[in-house]
Amino acid sequence: MQDVLSFDAELWEILSVFLLSMIPVFELRGAIPLAAGLGMPFPESYILCVIGNMIPVPFIMLFARAILKWLKRFPKFERFILWIENKVEKNKGRILKYSVFGLIVFVMLPLPGTGAWTGALVATFLDMRLRTAIPCILIGVIISGLIMSGVSYGFLGFLDFIK
Secondary structure: OHHHHHHHHHHHHHHHHHHHHHOOOOHHHHHHHHHHHOOOOHHHHHHHHHHHHHOHHHHHHHHHHHHHHHHOOOHHHHHHHHHHHHHHHHHHHHHHHHHHHHHHHHHHOOOOOOOHHHHHHHHHHOOOOHHHHHHHHHHHHHHHHHHHHHHHHOHHHHHHHHO
C-alpha cells in the first residue's frame, strides 16, 4: 500500500510541474523552481517543463486572434484583452527590429511578461508563419529553461550534471 501512495504522490508532483509549465505567467519560470523545490532531478524537470511550456504555442498561434476577438465582445474580458493587445503592441517594435533573433531573445528572457505565451501572441500579431515562429519560441524556451534551471538548482550543481 505504501508503494501505491508513494507512486501517487510522485505522479501528482510530475503532473503539477507539467501543468504549471503550461499556464501563462508561470510557464517554466515557475515550474522549474517548483520542480527543484520538490526534489525532482534536473534532467527530468527540465524536459518536462520545456515540453509543457511548448504544448500551448501552436494552439495560441492558430486560435489567438479569433478567441481574443470573440472575448472582446464581453465587457468582463475587454480590459484583459486590451491589456494583452497593449503588451503585444509594446513589444512588437523590438521583435520586428531583430525579427527571428528578436523573438528568440524575447522568449528566453526570464522576466515578467515574456515567455512562450507572449512570444506566440506577438508572433501571431506579426503574422509570422508557424514554421518560423515555433522553432524560435522553442529555442527561447530551451535557453530560458537552462537559465531557470541554473538559478533553481544552483549553478554549481547544474554544472556538475553537465560534466
